[in-house]
Amino acid sequence: MEKTQNIELSRPVRIKDLKKRVTHIDIESSPEELQALAARFGLPGISELRSKVRVERLARDRAVRIEGTISARLSYRSVVSLEPFETVIEDSFSEILSGEAALDTDTEIELTPDDEKMGMIEDGGFDLGEVLSQNLALLLDEHPRKPEEEDAPDGVIWADQDAEEAEQNPFSVLSEMRDRLRNGD
Numbered sequence: 001m002e003k004t005q006n007i008e009l010s011r012p013v014r015i016k017d018l019k020k021r022v023t024h025i026d027i028e029s030s031p032e033e034l035q036a037l038a039a040r041f042g043l044p045g046i047s048e049l050r051s052k053v054r055v056e057r058l059a060r061d062r063a064v065r066i067e068g069t070i071s072a073r074l075s076y077r078s079v080v081s082l083e084p085f086e087t088v089i090e091d092s093f094s095e096i097l098s099g100e101a102a103l104d105t106d107t108e109i110e111l112t113p114d115d116e117k118m119g120m121i122e123d124g125g126f127d128l129g130e131v132l133s134q135n136l137a138l139l140l141d142e143h144p145r146k147p148e149e150e151d152a153p154d155g156v157i158w159a160d161q162d163a164e165e166a167e168q169n170p171f172s173v174l175s176e177m178r179d180r181l182r183n184g185d
Helices: 031-041 128-139 170-183
Strands: 012-014 022-028 045-058 063-077 084-098 117-120 125-127
Touching (some): 063 128
Parallel strands (some): 084 117
Antiparallel strands (some): 022 045
């Protein structure tokens, strides 16, 4: 499996080249890769992206479990002020990749609750950099705001509370009626 041209962060891995059942791999992105990933995700910039990954061969080498941590320092553009700001993302991920042949076998693959995502192994390998990129994309904030920004400059209040929660609870009306009946009102 060769380095893929159109993947911003490419780290091809062939399963047959993994010498041990469990292999540990550290990934650190180059400045060019960071710039390409920032453009892919529509971010002002990514200054650092590192990952420590554990790759475990499963099902007679027809599947792999990838577990790791992501650490990224990146810039967002605030949806309130449109000003850029930096933040740090640190999280873990777990994913299972399998080939089509692994799906048709009697060999069981034990899934943990963290193994929500499944991907495919193609041509006997996978791109670990693309797995990392996709997991980073899942961690990005869709509507980033600076930590001190709660209200927009035009007076619009940004709240995390749903509008439904702000409405009066129908049971509170019954509670008020009960209290009035008890008080003789």
